[in-house]
Amino acid sequence: MIVTRQLRRFGLVAVGLALFAAVAACGDDGEPTPTPQPTSPAATATQGAATPEPTPTVGGTLVVYAGRGQNLVEPLVQQFEKDTGIDVELKFGSDAQMLATLQEEGDRSPADVFWANTAGALGRASSLGLLAPLDDELLSLPAAFVPDSRSWLPVTMRLRVLAYHPDRLKPEQLPKSILDLPRFARENGLQGRIGWTPTYSSFQDMLAGIIAVHGEEAARQWLEEMKALQPKAYPSNPAMLEAMRAGEIDLASTNHYYVVRFQRAGYSIAMTQFEQGDPGNLALVTGAGILKTAKNVPAARAFLQYLLSEKAQQYFVGNIGEYPLIEEVVPDPRLLPLEQAVRQGPSIQLEQLPLERALQLLREAGLN
Amino acid sequence: MALAHIRPRAAVAALPLAIPVALAAGGLLVPLAYLALRAFEADLATVEELVLRRRNAELLRNTLLLAAALVVTTTAIALPLAMLTVRTDLPARRLFDVLLTLPLAIPGYVGAFVILAATGPGGLYPLPRPSGFWGALIVLTLITYPYQYLSLRAALLGVDPALEESARSLGRGRLAAFLSVTLPQLRPALLGGGLLVALHAIADFGTVSLLRYETYSFAIYLQYSAAFDRTYAAWLALLLVALTALLLAGDWLLLRRLRLARTGTGAPRRRRPTRLGRWEPVAVAAAALPPLVAVVLPLVALLDLASRFPAGHAAGLREAFGNSVTAAGAAAAMSVAVALPIAFTAARARLPGAQAVERLAYVGYAVPPLAFALAWVFFTLRAAPALYGSLPLLVFALSLHVLSEAMGPVRAAVRQASPRLEESARTLGAGPVKTFVRVTLPIVWRGAAAGGALAFIGAVKELPITLILAPLDFSTLATRMFSYTQDAMFAEAAPFALAIVGLSACFVGVLLWTERTFSS
Numbered sequence: 001m002i003v004t005r006q007l008r009r010f011g012l013v014a015v016g017l018a019l020f021a022a023v024a025a026c027g028d029d030g031e032p033t034p035t036p037q038p039t040s041p042a043a044t045a046t047q048g049a050a051t052p053e054p055t056p057t058v059g060g061t062l063v064v065y066a067g068r069g070q071n072l073v074e075p076l077v078q079q080f081e082k083d084t085g086i087d088v089e090l091k092f093g094s095d096a097q098m099l100a101t102l103q104e105e106g107d108r109s110p111a112d113v114f115w116a117n118t119a120g121a122l123g124r125a126s127s128l129g130l131l132a133p134l135d136d137e138l139l140s141l142p143a144a145f146v147p148d149s150r151s152w153l154p155v156t157m158r159l160r161v162l163a164y165h166p167d168r169l170k171p172e173q174l175p176k177s178i179l180d181l182p183r184f185a186r187e188n189g190l191q192g193r194i195g196w197t198p199t200y201s202s203f204q205d206m207l208a209g210i211i212a213v214h215g216e217e218a219a220r221q222w223l224e225e226m227k228a229l230q231p232k233a234y235p236s237n238p239a240m241l242e243a244m245r246a247g248e249i250d251l252a253s254t255n256h257y258y259v260v261r262f263q264r265a266g267y268s269i270a271m272t273q274f275e276q277g278d279p280g281n282l283a284l285v286t287g288a289g290i291l292k293t294a295k296n297v298p299a300a301r302a303f304l305q306y307l308l309s310e311k312a313q314q315y316f317v318g319n320i321g322e323y324p325l326i327e328e329v330v331p332d333p334r335l336l337p338l339e340q341a342v343r344q345g346p347s348i349q350l351e352q353l354p355l356e357r358a359l360q361l362l363r364e365a366g367l368n
Numbered sequence: 369m370a371l372a373h374i375r376p377r378a379a380v381a382a383l384p385l386a387i388p389v390a391l392a393a394g395g396l397l398v399p400l401a402y403l404a405l406r407a408f409e410a411d412l413a414t415v416e417e418l419v420l421r422r423r424n425a426e427l428l429r430n431t432l433l434l435a436a437a438l439v440v441t442t443t444a445i446a447l448p449l450a451m452l453t454v455r456t457d458l459p460a461r462r463l464f465d466v467l468l469t470l471p472l473a474i475p476g477y478v479g480a481f482v483i484l485a486a487t488g489p490g491g492l493y494p495l496p497r498p499s500g501f502w503g504a505l506i507v508l509t510l511i512t513y514p515y516q517y518l519s520l521r522a523a524l525l526g527v528d529p530a531l532e533e534s535a536r537s538l539g540r541g542r543l544a545a546f547l548s549v550t551l552p553q554l555r556p557a558l559l560g561g562g563l564l565v566a567l568h569a570i571a572d573f574g575t576v577s578l579l580r581y582e583t584y585s586f587a588i589y590l591q592y593s594a595a596f597d598r599t600y601a602a603w604l605a606l607l608l609v610a611l612t613a614l615l616l617a618g619d620w621l622l623l624r625r626l627r628l629a630r631t632g633t634g635a636p637r638r639r640r641p642t643r644l645g646r647w648e649p650v651a652v653a654a655a656a657l658p659p660l661v662a663v664v665l666p667l668v669a670l671l672d673l674a675s676r677f678p679a680g681h682a683a684g685l686r687e688a689f690g691n692s693v694t695a696a697g698a699a700a701a702m703s704v705a706v707a708l709p710i711a712f713t714a715a716r717a718r719l720p721g722a723q724a725v726e727r728l729a730y731v732g733y734a735v736p737p738l739a740f741a742l743a744w745v746f747f748t749l750r751a752a753p754a755l756y757g758s759l760p761l762l763v764f765a766l767s768l769h770v771l772s773e774a775m776g777p778v779r780a781a782v783r784q785a786s787p788r789l790e791e792s793a794r795t796l797g798a799g800p801v802k803t804f805v806r807v808t809l810p811i812v813w814r815g816a817a818a819g820g821a822l823a824f825i826g827a828v829k830e831l832p833i834t835l836i837l838a839p840l841d842f843s844t845l846a847t848r849m850f851s852y853t854q855d856a857m858f859a860e861a862a863p864f865a866l867a868i869v870g871l872s873a874c875f876v877g878v879l880l881w882t883e884r885t886f887s888s
Contacts, residue, residue: 245488246489246497
């Protein structure tokens with residue numbers, strides 16, 4: 001009896017040690033370091049495509065990691081498979097989950113394309129060196145927002161808007177700038193009646209936009225003034241708009257397509273924008289990039305191209321009320337014309353949004 | 369030196385226990401090793417700024433407060449309910465067994481969202497919107513009390529009525545006999561259930577964030593999600609694991625030297641149920657209330673919400689159903705298969721190490737699921753790349769994640785199985801396999817069934833691990849439902865939510881039924 005117990009203990013220790021040693025031994029190559037991969041297929045292929053040549057035969061299998069919703073992606077991908085004969089395999093999750101997975105996978109990632117909800121995640125992927133540079137032909141497709149890094153392709157756009165309860169507030173009385181929001185709220189007795197989503201990516205992008213346009217000091221002051229109004233914090237935009245429906249709040253900065261969805265469901269929620277160029281109208285761009293680990297680069301390229309085709313862009317407009325990024329497609333009549341929509345937000349390079357500083361400000365303010 | 373003394377037969381006999389135990393222990397050490405590895409990449413000044421700040425202490429205090437309160441409220445609900453369904457002539461007891469366990473089938477983030485959508489002015493129910501500490505406590509109580517209920521129920525069924533009857537015959541009153549004889553027997557179950565409930569409160573993010581009560585998991589979520597940072601998230605996760613370790617140490621101190629085995633025969637007399645008499649309507653109402661509030665109201669609210677949003681095409685229901693059954697079913701079976709040998713080793717071997725392995729089972733639950741999944745991405749790609757993106761990997765990771773859910777009932781049952789019985793069987797010439805099947809299994813069966821049910825329900829609604837480790841193009845009911853609710857597509861999400869609840873209900877029903885027929 002005693003002997004078997006000792007054996008058991010010995011076995012446990014041995015297995016534990018072996019596992020730990022295995023993990024520790026390979027711990028140093030956790031990042032996508034330049035392991036001897038003779039020529040990165042992604043690099044060569046995209047460079048080759050810079051000189052226009054007849055499209056090579058595209059086929060095979062394509063692996064896409066999608067931070068965008070499954071319900072949005074799947075029908076479009078099925079259409080793409082039908083149109084091109086390329087077989088697409090999908091993985092879904094939030095942008096952050098997909099990005100963390102890609103980082104852990106490093107050089108061993110099976111993924112070809114990262115299709116994300118936010119420019120922030122794409123910018124982060126780009127700065128981590130996960131994305132291969134794209135060619136001019138692809139980057140000439142979207143009407144705006146091509147990033148300086150040229151490593152991902154803008155696909156659609158959303159706008160930050162000010163949502164309000166139309167029974168309690170009138171559009172003409174609302175402030176012209178996001179910076180005036182706290183003063184407006186104080187003067188109209190809206191303490192505790194404002195909702196926000198300080199942990200949500202788009203809100204943080206907007207705060208970074210305020211820093212970019214008005215400077216860090218103004219952004220800090222804005223946060224402090226907002227905090228003094230005891231705003232209610234929500235983890236997601238649908239939760240916040242439900243709270244507005246329930247009369248918990250009257251005013252909230254959110255993304256336009258959520259309001260469109262709730263309006264379609266018959267909710268009494270209205271939206272407006274600040275004056276042109278205000279960071280409160282920040283354009284939020286979704287996009288996709290080709291990973292350095294991509295094994296089927298021609299198919300990945302074809303996929304990105306497809307996302308900016310009229311067919312796909314029309315689909316984004318019709319199904320979720322996003323703004324298209326090619327001029328051939330007419331946005332939803334409820335939305336602004338594309339050119340005007342693009343001009344609504346401040347003109348700043350999305351990849352240069354000082355997101356780190358925005359997060360720092362939120363931490364200092366005790367908001368995250 | 370010790371190895372030289374081993375008799376081959378003894379070594380072989382130890383293998384059925386040692387292999388699963390080693391597998392689980394190794395598997396649970398992987399996430400810890402991974403977190404430590406990531407944590408070492410950190411810059412110390414930033415650690416101080418991000419990890420050791422006052423705000424995290426506040427979040428920690430919020431977490432502990434919620435966990436403590438939740439253990440009290442869930443026990444206050446679960447103990448009387450378990451007594452009602454096990455010890456009285458409550459009508460339709462089998463139905464109530466299922467109904468009372470059903471709230472587990474409602475994923476917390478869904479339950480909280482639909483409740484919020486259905487309350488307040490203009491909502492379906494004329495109730496105030498729950499929020500803050502009390503809101504989180506109420507909603508989590510309704511979602512998690514079944515852990516405590518199942519745990520206590522399995523233990524009550526295993527308690528030998530002869531003990532309490534002896535106490536009664538020796539002149540103790542009904543209450544005194546319960547307090548002095550039965551309640552101490554329930555201690556492992558109370559601790560096991562309470563531990564799960566507390567861990568749930570610590571690990572939960574979806575529910576508390578919707579109810580705007582910020583706990584420690586919130587800080588971890590922010591690091592991964594908002595800052596896209598794995599390093600400091602690893603620090604925060606390690607601190608969370610340390611907190612869990614403290615809880616487990618407390619549990620271990622309380623359970624130490626507890627031997628509750630029955631020494632009599634393997635066939636206890638059936639207890640005569642207590643007559644409810646004129647209290648019956650009250651008892652029925654009391655037993656019906658929790659499922660009504662925790663299951664029926666949210667489901668009705670979900671359908672109402674679905675009907676208000678324009679319906680689209682909900683694709684892939686059948687496929688997702690099959691995938692969920694496969695992954696969660698296999699994970700549940702595997703977690704029970706691992707939990708049993710661990711519980712046996714812990715209950716029988718007088719080794720501190722053996723006890724530690726049992727506690728280690730809870731690590732799978734304490735490590736934030738996202739970190740848990742990333743650890744397996746990291747480890748598999750380096751140690752066994754062929755397994756990456758395969759169904760077995762998902763099943764293995766899920767089974768470790770829900771191992772602690774299976775552990776509570778299994779461990780309570782194993783502690784009630786006396787080694788003397790097995791020794792007698794062996795003396796009478798039965799082999800180890802026959803002894804296990806004929807003597808041990810009938811005693812621990814109930815615990816294994818309850819543990820399997822819990823593990824299945826936990827696995828079927830799990831999200832981050834499934835999203836990250838599932839094979840490509842592998843969608844489950846939970847992943848699809850979550851995707852729809854994220855985009856406020858409630859009409860499309862509803863069938864998936866209903867399928868999760870229905871599936872879990874069937875599973876619980878079948879298990880409880882098996883248990884009844886087996887014991888009668």
